[in-house]
Amino acid sequence: MTITATQPATGLAVEFYDPDGTRYGFPTFPYLTAPGGLATRRQLRAAGLRPAGHDPVAQILWRRGKRVAYLYRLDLAAPKRTATPAQREAIAKALRARRTCRHCGQVKPYYIPRRYGCCLDCHGGAE
Structure with a gap:
C-alpha cells in the first residue's frame, strides 16, 4: 500500500487535509493519506523503532476530528531499547x-x- 500526500478524492475527510498546518496549526492529513517517511508510534514499534525523544511532525485526524494519531519522522527514529x-x-x-x-x-x-x-x-x- 502506497500512501501519497496528494489532495484526497472527494468522499474522504477533505476537511482534515491541511499539509501546511494553516488551519490546524500542525500539518494534518486525513486517515490513510499521510506522506511517506512518517509513521505513528504503533507503526514505529512494529518496525522495532522508537521516536527517540523527537516531537511529532504531523497528525492524522479521523472520526470528525475526535480521533488523532501523531506522526513521527522515520529518519529520526532509533532502535527500540532492550532491557538489561x-x-x-x-x-x-x-x-x-x-x-x-x-x-x-x-x-x-x-x-x-x-x-x-x-x-x-x-x-x-x-x-
Missing part, C-alpha cells in the same frame, strides 16, 4: 511476587487477586 539482564531479573521477581500467596506461600500459575490478598484456595473461592 538485571532489569529482566527484577521484572521476573516482581511478576513472581504477584503470583505468590501471602498466606500459604505457594506460587500459583495465576496472579493473586488484589481484592483478596491471597490465592483462591486460601480465600475459599467465594466472595
